[in-house]
Amino acid sequence: MASPPAPRPERTDLSRGWAKWRDRKARFAPLDFRKLANAAALWRGFRAADASGKSNSREALSPMQAWPMSLSVEPTTSCNLRCPECPSGLRSFTRPTGMLDPDRLSALLSGPAGLGRDLVYLNLYFQGEPYLNPGMDELVAIGKREGLYVSTSTNAHHITPERAERIIKSGIDRLIISIDGADQEAYSAYRVGGKLEKVLEATRHIMDAKKRLGRRAPHVVWQFLVVGTNEHQLPTMRQMARTWGVDEFVVKTAQLDAPRDDHPLLTQDPRLRRYDRDPSGRWVLRNPMPDRCWRMWQGAVVTWDGQVVPCCFDKDATHGMGQAEDGAAFRQIWHSDAYHAFRESVFTHRAGIDMCRNCSEGTEVWA
Ligand code: SF4
Numbered sequence: 001m002a003s004p005p006a007p008r009p010e011r012t013d014l015s016r017g018w019a020k021w022r023d024r025k026a027r028f029a030p031l032d033f034r035k036l037a038n039a040a041a042l043w044r045g046f047r048a049a050d051a052s053g054k055s056n057s058r059e060a061l062s063p064m065q066a067w068p069m070s071l072s073v074e075p076t077t078s079c080n081l082r083c084p085e086c087p088s089g090l091r092s093f094t095r096p097t098g099m100l101d102p103d104r105l106s107a108l109l110s111g112p113a114g115l116g117r118d119l120v121y122l123n124l125y126f127q128g129e130p131y132l133n134p135g136m137d138e139l140v141a142i143g144k145r146e147g148l149y150v151s152t153s154t155n156a157h158h159i160t161p162e163r164a165e166r167i168i169k170s171g172i173d174r175l176i177i178s179i180d181g182a183d184q185e186a187y188s189a190y191r192v193g194g195k196l197e198k199v200l201e202a203t204r205h206i207m208d209a210k211k212r213l214g215r216r217a218p219h220v221v222w223q224f225l226v227v228g229t230n231e232h233q234l235p236t237m238r239q240m241a242r243t244w245g246v247d248e249f250v251v252k253t254a255q256l257d258a259p260r261d262d263h264p265l266l267t268q269d270p271r272l273r274r275y276d277r278d279p280s281g282r283w284v285l286r287n288p289m290p291d292r293c294w295r296m297w298q299g300a301v302v303t304w305d306g307q308v309v310p311c312c313f314d315k316d317a318t319h320g321m322g323q324a325e326d327g328a329a330f331r332q333i334w335h336s337d338a339y340h341a342f343r344e345s346v347f348t349h350r351a352g353i354d355m356c357r358n359c360s361e362g363t364e365v366w367a
Contacts, residue, residue, distance in 0.1 A: 093172035116146030
């Protein structure tokens, strides 16, 4: 098994606290007057819709004259793994598979109508494994040229020492590495087809390259998706994260398509899952489901081939709002009748939308 970068004393809580503080500061760095005013307009629009949406007032939703603060753009739908709760892993998409072209991202973000002037956060992730896209570092660099905070999430199976250097040089601010087990058996119970050894090696390459190049970014996060097959390893994982010197360790509860008593991924510990039994014994999402959704205001998602979808729960683009070839097209779609009608339906009867019934909006997904 790969060993932690050496010599590296155990990371103290203080040094990890500083790293987190630096990362939070970096997230606010893109804010200027225009973006602050935009954020305030978004919040006012959201509050107005929340207050009046319940009475079916379409008018209260329409006048939103603001733009998303965050955007997720999908580098690819392809994936090397076969995770059981993921449509990329299950190869179950009905939409096409492909790779985001850097020119498409440039057209969205740059130029007079580009979204870069209003965005703060660019997440180069939706479905699939981003580093399968050979142009991934260029995609990051495009976001950085626009002055945005840029993040991604990876299963870290394609990070060689050379790639690690390119990743650091791309300027990415936040690198989330999925690591869902402290040994191969627990890891591959969810990350089917994956090798824990590769994830550890990739972590070492990234940490070493940061040190060699004298960079503080990216903020390296180990993300532990807690499921029934790995929950017993949580204390071991916390200790491993300290030993390996990553900047942050987070524990995420899992979204399950059909939770049930004998579901192997449902955790025993109720604090580590999103679901509970209702009085009739059915497994349901624990969080309340108010008719509101901040995500409909603050962000949107664009698939690799340019479809705008309302949020990251729309994995197969069932609620596609239109094709955004550039920033101007996106802005039209964002204020289109179809988008307003969708927002209105979330604010009047969220439970009537399939994906909204298994969505964590309004609750905590971090354990
Ligand atoms: S699934 Fe529905 S409630 Fe959840 S983020 Fe998307 S639109 Fe909002």
